[in-house]
Amino acid sequence: MTVHKWRIAVGSDSAGYEYKETIARDLADDDRVDVVIDFGVRTGESTPYPNVGLSVAEAVASGEVDRAILVCGTGIGMAISANKVPGVYAATVSDSYSCERSVRSNDCRVLTLGQRVIGLELARRLVSEWIGYAFDPDSPSGAKVDVIHAYEEGRE
Numbered sequence: 001m002t003v004h005k006w007r008i009a010v011g012s013d014s015a016g017y018e019y020k021e022t023i024a025r026d027l028a029d030d031d032r033v034d035v036v037i038d039f040g041v042r043t044g045e046s047t048p049y050p051n052v053g054l055s056v057a058e059a060v061a062s063g064e065v066d067r068a069i070l071v072c073g074t075g076i077g078m079a080i081s082a083n084k085v086p087g088v089y090a091a092t093v094s095d096s097y098s099c100e101r102s103v104r105s106n107d108c109r110v111l112t113l114g115q116r117v118i119g120l121e122l123a124r125r126l127v128s129e130w131i132g133y134a135f136d137p138d139s140p141s142g143a144k145v146d147v148i149h150a151y152e153e154g155r156e
Ligand SMILES: O=C(CO)[C@H](O)COP(=O)(O)O
Pocket: 013, 015, 016, 049, 072, 073, 074, 075, 076, 077, 078
């Protein structure tokens, strides 16, 4: 049986840098992950969060990676930025149930976290849980997500 391993991008602004670094290391050690691509920021770098959020979301949209983790102060700016890229669904998560449903209900492929909002151990746990879920387009949630696809494609 072929086991799919994820190609995952990570990115942050300076407010999310420490969590991004720890999460990147966790993912590199995770058997479910094939490759981790770090879109920055690097140590000591500073850039507005949309610069990273948009680049990472474009990598998801193009298929360069399967999924991505973005960290900023709240996670919100990264989610707003990533959601501007057509076909990308990003969600800010801070609890386990929303983490599961972000994938199983919403086909979320970009998880965003707030370094100034949740503790590091919770963030690490949510990432580990999140990469364990898969979206089923044939589930009852599939038809709901299709409404979003139709809107994006002008098929309303
Ligand atoms: O959390 C952020 C954006 O949602 C970012 O890390 C900080 O943004 P700022 O409050 O505008 O500096």
